[in-house]
Amino acid sequence: NAGVTQTPKFRVLKTGQSMTLLCAQDMNHEYMYWYRQDPGMGLRLIHYSVGEGTTAKGEVPDGYNVSRLKKQNFLLGLESAAPSQTSVYFCASRVFLSSYEQYFGPGTRLTVT
């Protein structure tokens, strides 16, 4: 099992460009999450999904869109990147059972200039 994988690992964008971050998990997990991590801020939830075809907003959803067309994939889109979206993005997934921990991907470091 690869666990949770994220592509790309690094990316530099110019302001206004768009991109999609891909999260994939091979553990058949129902729940998937996108977080951003900024210095001194901890992990903040952007969007999450409780199953294929369903998504919900987290704490900081503005400027991002998501899609979960397949159970194993959760896509995070930036339609028009802004310097404030410079961050490290982590994807996570977990099983349906309530107390189980989340499994995190390795992160994507995004810089918007």
Added chain:
Amino acid sequence: ILNVEQSPQSLHVQEGDSTNFTCSFPSSNFYALHWYRWETAKSPEALFVMTLNGDEKKKGRISATLNTKEGYSYLYIKGSQPEDSATYLCALRKDRGSTLGRLYFGRGTQLTVWP
């Protein structure tokens, strides 16, 4: 938005010292408390998931306790080693409701263990 507070923000100890840090959270609608270990340039890894008041969990030299009535959890590391250097995150899971599956993370305690 929930306030999950961790203290101290950072901690520097000598190899062999024992240390502990705190996670505080609102005690209402408690469902579970998670602890994660996050090494630099890696992804967070789960240490413990705690659900019951009075719960104590242990993994090697690391242990955690939980008090849901007063809203806090302690993480202890006995005989710290340089490889324990990491950021330790706690995260609160509320009741099922509309935030199903969602975790509210604290900002972490950054531990550095000097040889």
